[in-house]
Amino acid sequence: MNIVACVKQVPDTEAQIKVKGDGSGIEEGGIKWVMNPYDEFGVEEALKLKEKFGGEVTIVSMGPARTMETIRTALAMGAEKGIQIDDPALYNADAYATAEALAAAIKGVPYDIIFCGQRSIDDDSAQVGSILAEILGIPQVTFATKLEIDGTAVKATRPIEGAAVVVATSLPCVITATKGLNEPRYASLPGIMKAKKKPVDIKKAADLGVSGASKSKVAKFTPPPARPPGKILCADDTPEGKAAELAKLLREEAKVI
Amino acid sequence: MAKGVWIVAEQRDGALRKVSFELASAARKLADQLGEEVGAVLCGSGVEAMAAELAKYGVDKVYVADNAALEPYTTDAHATAVAKIVKENDPAILFLGASAQGKDLSASLVGKLATGMATDCTDVKIADGKLCAIRPMYAGKCFGEIVIDAFPQMASLRPNVFPIVECAKAGAVVKFDAGLGEAKTKVAEVLKEAAGKIDVAEANVIVSGGRGMKGPEGYAILEELAGLLGAAVGASRAAVDAGWRPQADQVGQTGKVVSPNLYIACGISGAIQHLAGMSSSKYIVAINKDAEAPIFARADYGIVDDLFKVVPALTQEVKKLLA
Known part of the structure; x- marks a missing residue:
């Protein structure tokens, strides 16, 4: 089975977020960067599927140079290879532009199933996985807390207010992961050593044929009301x-x- | 030229969800500023009668897709139907609820309509004729003002934040064909939780417990107070990770971000990721033994004492008030 897991590097949950004086963004100095916790559930589920059905896990991530550290973490957990999309034209990409770039990168690798976190805990948009599925023209199940695969048949459980729904669909599809899906493993020391030698392809927007143009932007960042x-x-x-x-x-x- | 402020009404099990009226009221306010109409999309099976209810809250036209294949909700059927009618009518603004269903549907629509969306907004306004949507980011550690350079300008609105305002309009029903192809997904099963359980994301009042509850049995006193107040019981990450409470109840940056009228934090010290998830509550009460706990810096009312004594006493006081 060919599995893709999309990951994003985000500030740690304990990070204090300070808005820049001119409201153009947040101060990045002193932030500890980690893999988005919801993406960890996606990576873990990808690895579990590989262990069950065989195949390969490809990690796809978009972000500046520091993002490589998060890709290496996923490789250390057990993924085979990575793709990093690193282009200044995409640094402030909105959900649509991000999904477009991810879709273009993923089109270049075989895939049966794609995992994303249900949202990233920085901009909290909860959109990228769904847009990705729409661009690729494949079904999706968001906020999955349980996943069963039998041949090409997929059953995923998603909580809604006061209930949970078991959604049936088929491969290939996009699954967005939420807490409850699994317990992500820690990278082992041998895993960390091996990860250093695993291949990571670095792509620019032009390599992917995307412009990086966003549909929406954050016109101004403000601190929360006191x-x-x-x-x-x-x-x-x-x-x-x-x-x-x-x-x-x-x-x-x-x-x- | 894109025109009109539209909402996607949310219904489940034969009734409109409260967030639908919040959306209608927010849309009415903006439409009046723009001098435009409010449209609502209503999808399901046997749902036409609900149109009249939407009209009470300011909806001029209700676009109804009535089709057995739209019940129960699936992402692809609903997104296909809504995208079709939106493309045909070209509204300038489109609101959905940031509920479990609305988050799922809205994100799929962004893909189908190739536009931009502000997720989980706490305020929306018109600036220079365009939508300006205010939303918490980093779970509320900062806020962003979002502008969208494509149509429809989409926003999902956080449930329980926007006031419901009555404003009777015609609510003329316009039926449309959902244009469904072969279903890619279907609902295999619905697993209902205990009847009467209120979800933290929808609650007006949340009584929440953390590590200070000492174990799962400690929550009995919170359940009792919550029962009286019609509240949901929430939990901190520490309590969920310890297996004391279900994941669905977790409040914080890796759980649900909530804005109830009243949030009572019991035995919660106030880790940054938890504070981020509840700081936009209207009133915050903290009950904790540790006077230095960071939660007190966010609380409107703080009690430094043993929660196992304070909470039952509070329950008695509330009983007296409600008697």
């Missing part, structure tokens, strides 16, 4: 007294209960 300072409730020192004060404030001041 919250007014809160109150520590201590009119009465007992838990009961504090609870009574809270109930009163929620009822009379906040008017939320």
Whole structure:
């Protein structure tokens, strides 16, 4: 089975995000970069399928030079080869332009199934996997928490509000992974050593025949609205007294209960 | 020239979801500023009667695709139907709910319509005749103002944020053929959760517990309080990773990003990734033994004490208030 897993390098979940003074972006200094956690579930599922059915896992990622580190992490987990799309024309690509570039890169490799994270935890768009499927003209199941493959038949479970739906489709398809799909493995030390020698192809927008033109842009970044300072409730020192004060404030001041 | 503010109404099991009315109200407001009409796309089987309900919230025209193959929801059937009617009518703006279904459908539509979309918006406005959509990024650690240079300018709106405003309009029904081909996907099974369970993404009130709950049994006191308040019970990543609570309940950067009216954080210290996921709640209450916990910096009301004493006492107080 030929498997593609798309990954993105993002700031770690514990990173503080500071907006640049002119609102043109975020300050990247001091950020620890990691593989997008939802993409890790995709890579893990790709490796599990390879272990079950045989075949190869190709990692595709778009981003500047530092992105290579994330591709190597996926290779160290067990993927065979990588494609890095690195072109300044694509550094601020929106979801559509990103999916277009990924699709162009993926068209060059055989694939039966493609994994993406359900969203990247930086711009939180939750679009790229779906657009990719549309451009490639193949079915998709998003937010998958369980995946079963039998021949070319695919069954994927996706949670919706208050229920979960089991969607049946067929290969080739795009699956976007969410938490619950699996427990991503850690790269082993031998895996890390081997990953250094695995092939990674670097592509420019022109190699892929894409312009990199986005449909949307972030006109301005702003810090989150400041919250007014809160109150520590201590009119009465007992838990009961504090609870009574809270109930009163929620009822009379906040008017939320 | 693209014209009109459209929404995709969301229905499930024979009823419109609340987010549909939020979308209609937001669309009405913008359409009035532009002097344009509000259109709604409604897909499903036996759904025509729902059009009148949409009309109450400002929808001028309801484009209805009534087809057995549109029930239950699948991505390809609904995206095919919506893309077809949108292409035929060329609206300037298209809103969907940032619900489980809306996120899935909207992303697929971006692909089919080759346009741009702002996901999970908390505000939308018109600037220079164009849509300007405000959305949290990095799970709310910063915000972005999104502009779209293609039509329709799409945005998915976060449920529970946009007010529902009554504004009766004609809601004229325009039926259309969904233009469905052979189904690429179908629903094999629907696994329902316990009846009455409220999803954290849709809740007006969330009572959430973290590591301080000490174990899965600790959540009983939160369930009781939540039951009284009609609230959902949420959990921090630590609690979910420990296996105490289901993944669907996780609030934070790697779980759900929520904006309820009231968020009561119990035994949650306030890791950055958790704060990111709930800081846009209208009111935040923190109950924690540790006075230094970062959660207190975001809380409107803080109680430094043992949650196992405070929460049951709060439950009693709420009972008195609601009596």
